[in-house]
Amino acid sequence: MRLVLPAGACQEIVIGFHRKLRFVTRSFLSPPCSVLYFSGEHHNGPPDTTASKDCCRRLTCWVMALMKAAYIERTGPPEVIQYGDLPKPQPQDRQVLVRVTAVSVNPIDTYIRNGANYWPLPQPFIIGCDLAGVVEQLGPEARRFQVGDRVWGSNQGLLGRQGTFAEYCAVDEQWLYPIPEGVDDKDAAACALVGITAHLGLFREAGLNAGETLFIQGGTGGVGSMVLQMAKAIGARVITTGGSDDKVKACLEMGADLAINYRTQDVVAEVRRFCPAGVDVYWETVRDPNFDRIIEMLAERGRIVIMAGRDARPQFPVGPFYVKECSMHGFVMFKAPPEVQRAAAEEINTWLADGKLKARISRVLPLSAAAEAHRLQEENTIHKKGTLDGKIVLVPNSHS
Ligand SMILES: NC(=O)c1ccc[n+]([C@@H]2O[C@H](COP(=O)([O-])OP(=O)(O)OC[C@H]3O[C@@H](n4cnc5c(N)ncnc54)[C@H](OP(=O)(O)O)[C@@H]3O)[C@@H](O)[C@H]2O)c1
Numbered sequence: 052m053r054l055v056l057p058a059g060a061c062q063e064i065v066i067g068f069h070r071k072l073r074f075v076t077r078s079f080l081s082p083p084c085s086v087l088y089f090s091g092e093h094h095n096g097p098p099d100t101t102a103s104k105d106c107c108r109r110l111t112c113w114v115m116a117l118m119k120a121a122y123i124e125r126t127g128p129p130e131v132i133q134y135g136d137l138p139k140p141q142p143q144d145r146q147v148l149v150r151v152t153a154v155s156v157n158p159i160d161t162y163i164r165n166g167a168n169y170w171p172l173p174q175p176f177i178i179g180c181d182l183a184g185v186v187e188q189l190g191p192e193a194r195r196f197q198v199g200d201r202v203w204g205s206n207q208g209l210l211g212r213q214g215t216f217a218e219y220c221a222v223d224e225q226w227l228y229p230i231p232e233g234v235d236d237k238d239a240a241a242c243a244l245v246g247i248t249a250h251l252g253l254f255r256e257a258g259l260n261a262g263e264t265l266f267i268q269g270g271t272g273g274v275g276s277m278v279l280q281m282a283k284a285i286g287a288r289v290i291t292t293g294g295s296d297d298k299v300k301a302c303l304e305m306g307a308d309l310a311i312n313y314r315t316q317d318v319v320a321e322v323r324r325f326c327p328a329g330v331d332v333y334w335e336t337v338r339d340p341n342f343d344r345i346i347e348m349l350a351e352r353g354r355i356v357i358m359a360g361r362d363a364r365p366q367f368p369v370g371p372f373y374v375k376e377c378s379m380h381g382f383v384m385f386k387a388p389p390e391v392q393r394a395a396a397e398e399i400n401t402w403l404a405d406g407k408l409k410a411r412i413s414r415v416l417p418l419s420a421a422a423e424a425h426r427l428q429e430e431n432t433i434h435k436k437g438t439l440d441g442k443i444v445l446v447p448n449s450h451s
Pocket residue numbers: 157158159244245248268269270271272273274275292293294295298313336337338357358359360382383384385431432435436437438439440441442
């Protein structure tokens with residue numbers, strides 16, 4: 052039997068195992084420990100509240116602080132998301148414990164929750180990739196930050212890592228960046244994964260230059276709004292689309308040189324009128340690209356950026372593609388190494404600080420509404436309802 056008790060915990064009570072123990076002990080434990088967790092030695096998961104007196108001798112017990120989190124114990128529709136108590140993590144090695152002030156939803160969160168099965172998930176799995184917050188504690192080898200620093204980060208909840216939709220996250224410091232002074236935590240969280248994606252696609256993949264013309268499908272979307280503003284920040288010309296007149300207006304306000312309502316206007320004709328030689332870079336954000344149309348809009352030696360639609364198997368016009376000497380760049384942001392993501396984050400921070408890059412937040416919800424947030428994100432990314440106009444940000448309930 053192993054007892055791990057912080058100062059102030061009442062050992063006599065702990066030794067008197069009983070299945071109601073965690074309720075009995077609650078009032079005896081000193082903060083920050085709120086509940087006693089106990090489980091069989093074979094079982095590392097959440098508390099076993101059904102343990103009988105008979106198996107008490109085999110129990111291992113911990114006293115832990117708890118936090119609120121949005122998590123899943125099985126994959127499925129948004130309803131599988133639970134909101135409740137999980138143990139507050141302890142930062143290990145180079146990890147930093149972040150007290151989370153804001154998180155944002157990305158489409159990949161919904162694919163993972165729905166059972167995409169890209170990699171094994173921790174059990175239980177806290178959903179979410181992006182976060183902003185305040186450093187509360189440092190792991191023994193963490194060097195980059197001080198307690199009290201404001202930070203943002205992404206690339207969590209991926210490749211087997213635990214996610215961010217919780218009051219606290221233990222994150223390897225290599226995935227965290229300072230929040231510039233004057234930038235709101237919600238804005239930093241909203242720009243995280245989509246900002247790094249936009250930066251990688253525009254500069255590492257497509258090599259966009261000042262003076263070139265870029266077309267973005269969906270200029271007010273999570274990724275699209277970042278791509279639009281970054282391209283303008285380096286002096287490129289931007290053509291983009293929106294699914295309503297309000298979204299077209301928003302694209303122009305973000306700096307687009309031409310914004311087209313894709314529901315009411317002929318996009319190819321408008322692009323040709325504005326840019327007869329074609330666009331240098333075409334950025335696709337929808338999951339079912341139409342390559343006939345894309346290559347028609349491209350200039351000679353044009354580059355296509357593709358980063359969505361794992362299941363898409365569209366027709367591909369081979370002749371027009373190679374005769375125009377085009378190239379295509381596919382990527383996923385989460386495979387970029389930490390130093391590459393950091394370089395992107397540093398430039399994002401510069402643009403956030405000087406106002407060249409602004410988060411586009413469509414909804415702010417409490418963390419407890421994570422299931423609703425997933426429903427809304429899916430309604431847009433999968434079912435193309437057009438009811439979102441940017442990112443969904445959630446804030447821990449204590450902040451809302
Ligand atoms: N490879 C990577 O690393 C990576 C990273 C981030 C995201 N992604 C993927 O990229 C995709 C976009 O992500 P996101 O976060 O930007 O999603 P999002 O915020 O939901 O944006 C989707 C965009 O698609 C536009 N759109 C929807 N239907 C359209 C249509 N029929 N014609 C033209 N535009 C249409 C929407 O425009 P309206 O609202 O105006 O209709 C909106 O701007 C997702 O599939 C996501 O999984 C990949």
